[in-house]
Amino acid sequence: MVAKVAVEKLDTPCVLIDVAIVRRNIDRYQSYCTKAGLSLRPHIKTHKLEQIARWQQEAGAVGITCQKIGEAEVFAAAGFADILVTYNIVGPAKLARLVKLAGQVDNLAVVADSETVIAGLSAAFADAPKPLEVLVECDTGLERCGVQTPAEAARLAKLIAATDGLDFGGLMTYPPPGAIAEVEEFLVAAKAQCEQLGLSCRRVSSGNSPDMWNMAGQKAVTEVRPGTYVYNDRSMVAFGVCGRTDCAISVLATVVSTPAPGRAVIDAGSKVLTTDLLNQADYGGLFDYPQVRVAALSEEHGHLLFASNTAPFKVGARVRVLPNHACVVSNMLDSVYLLDRDGYAQQAPVIARGKVA
Amino acid sequence: MVAKVAVEKLDTPCVLIDVAIVRRNIDRYQSYCTKAGLSLRPHIKTHKLEQIARWQQEAGAVGITCQKIGEAEVFAAAGFADILVTYNIVGPAKLARLVKLAGQVDNLAVVADSETVIAGLSAAFADAPKPLEVLVECDTGLERCGVQTPAEAARLAKLIAATDGLDFGGLMTYPPPGAIAEVEEFLVAAKAQCEQLGLSCRRVSSGNSPDMWNMAGQKAVTEVRPGTYVYNDRSMVAFGVCGRTDCAISVLATVVSTPAPGRAVIDAGSKVLTTDLLNQADYGGLFDYPQVRVAALSEEHGHLLFASNTAPFKVGARVRVLPNHACVVSNMLDSVYLLDRDGYAQQAPVIARGKVA
Secondary structure, eight states, rough: OOOOOEEEOOOSOOOOOOOOHHHHHHHHHHHHHHTTTTTOOOOOOTTTOOOHHHHHHTOOOOOOSSSSSSHHHHHHHTTTTTEEEEEESSSHHHHHHHHHHTSSSSSSEEEEEEEEHHHHHHHTTSSSSSSEEEEEEESSSOOOSSSSHHHHHHHHHHHHTTTTTEEEEEEEEOOTTTTTHHHHHHHHHHHHHHTTOOOSSSEEEEOOOOTGOTTTOOOSOEOOOOOOOGGHHHHHHHTTEEEEEGGEEEEEEEEEEEETTTTTEEEEOHHHHHHHOOOOOSOOOEEEEETTTTEOOSSOOOEOOTTTTTOOOTTEEEEEOOOOOOHHHHHHSEEEEEEESSEEEEEEEEETTTOOO | OEEEEEGGOOOOSSEEEEEHHHHHHHHHHHHHHHHOOEEOBBGGGTTHHHHHHHHHHHOOOOOOOEHHHHHHHHHTTOOOOHHHHHHHEEEEEHHHHHHHHHSSSEEEEEOOOOOOHHHHHHHTTTSSSEEEEEEEEEEEESOOBBSHHHHHHHHHHHHHTTTTTTTEEEEEEOOTOOOOOHHHHHHHHHHHHHHHTTTOEEEEEOOSSSSSSOOOOOOSOOOOOOGGGGTTTHHHHHHHOOOOOOOOOOEEEEEEEEEEEEEEEESHHHHHSOOOTTTTSSSOOTTTTTOOOOEEEEOEEEEOOOTOOOOOTTOOOEEEEEEEHHHHTTTTEEEEEEEEEESEEEEEEEETTTOOO
């Protein structure tokens, strides 16, 4: 049991996670998915914490989503038994780790968008005790990974189904925000073409956070994988998906300089907030000081601007910054603080931080 | 002794550091400083590695520069005895750590740009065994921390000199790139005004990497603190400070998808390269493929664009990316690989990674 510390005693900069808001966000979206008949498989990239993944699972999540094997490995070691790795696994080192990981969990699945990736998975799993579930990744408009047409999805599905060591599980996409109709059209067609080949799509996995409230009733989709909803952030507020009071993550920082009228400097820079803009103006927003801009970041300094006839802060004042992008902030520090409503916080290690391989 | 691994065996993404280039960069700039009569106190933020700081010191560096106490603590523990922390230290937790740190090294110095910061340092060091050296931070045009006028610098210098537990050491600035004349004018005036008050500036510490070859002959300056010169990066090439063959850092990545003509995806995204643009177009440049753009980054994917009638890569190909900004890449992973000319690499822990407090 980690000791609790009063938030006033925490040194800065540090990342605060409001537990009550997290749990409300989890419950609210789980209820939505349950009502819509959708499986919820949250992406752990937003929090990278064992405790929060456990809350998501206790609320009803069917499993977790990871992007890299390294993330899946730490969550498997923490006891999570149903993991989807939404990544093309390439190269002998990673394939060997994937085989080992498959032996450690109840259900492991990955994706593939090319014959080369399928051939690698097949060679690695040909002699494995049970086949590996593989979903075909579909590019439904994001222009990242994924097959380009429903016909190509069906062609790879057939190849997976016919390949020793592999089990065709269905389709997966990471949809571009705001393209619900186009995504649905692609997935419905791809599923139909698989079925014409006698291949059943056990699951069709989609979902992002910006469109999270528009997933009910989408044809074909059986599973959704949002990540950011658990914390929310400044970009989600801008998307209109949530309000500021639904944002669970903030960076606690100290004013270290008030060098000139209209300027102040805080001790949180890009090494905490990152330079991700996500189409926002500025590098974050201050809770309690809407008139102050986080106008620039150095690595260890945040540059605040405000009207030069005002003096909102003195050196030593503490401020809370709402980051533009929650997921990347979770990746910057080895631990965050889980803050309760009594003003006390508990340090929690970010177990999947920096697991890029 | 850490075992060496052939670079072909390294899993991706990973950060490679070309040792021969690092040592050449260190020697070349140390020679320049020695000839110019300047003390070189490299900023460790670029590499955050014990080994490279040791090479810098062996070559003739007078000590190291850190931005945060947490960085200074790990380097002090590694045996570095002369450390300048170029930051306003604020708050009881950090001041207590600073007192402890001062007892562990031969020479510790910090900066201050306000009476509030000086008062905090004074209260912490009033009963310390020896006084703490404090430099006055001057804003010579960057608009970050620092006093705004030479007169204010002299006023704070006098306050430090008159304060129990503190020792006035001189002046410090982090100058804006390309403003050599303006910076010199400020520092010369501030030094003169200190001397008029009977206060000697033992050192005047300046320097950044973009202007590194213009420091010789600058009046007043006695010490320079570049960081990036040790690795160099895409922004330094753009500044004209170095060539691509002087860049020691690269990110080794694997092509995981070639989904459509003109597009490929690598397994290094913003969790390795960061979204720092530093005024560059694109998020990095590929060694060996100048015609390919690193056009966008997701957290775990790098999006490559090229002419659609070309096919430079197959899935599984490896590429090396030159990052826009070396320092921030060093902060993303727990270790990097020091690569020798024989093609073998040694893993090195990034001891100061994530030390933001």
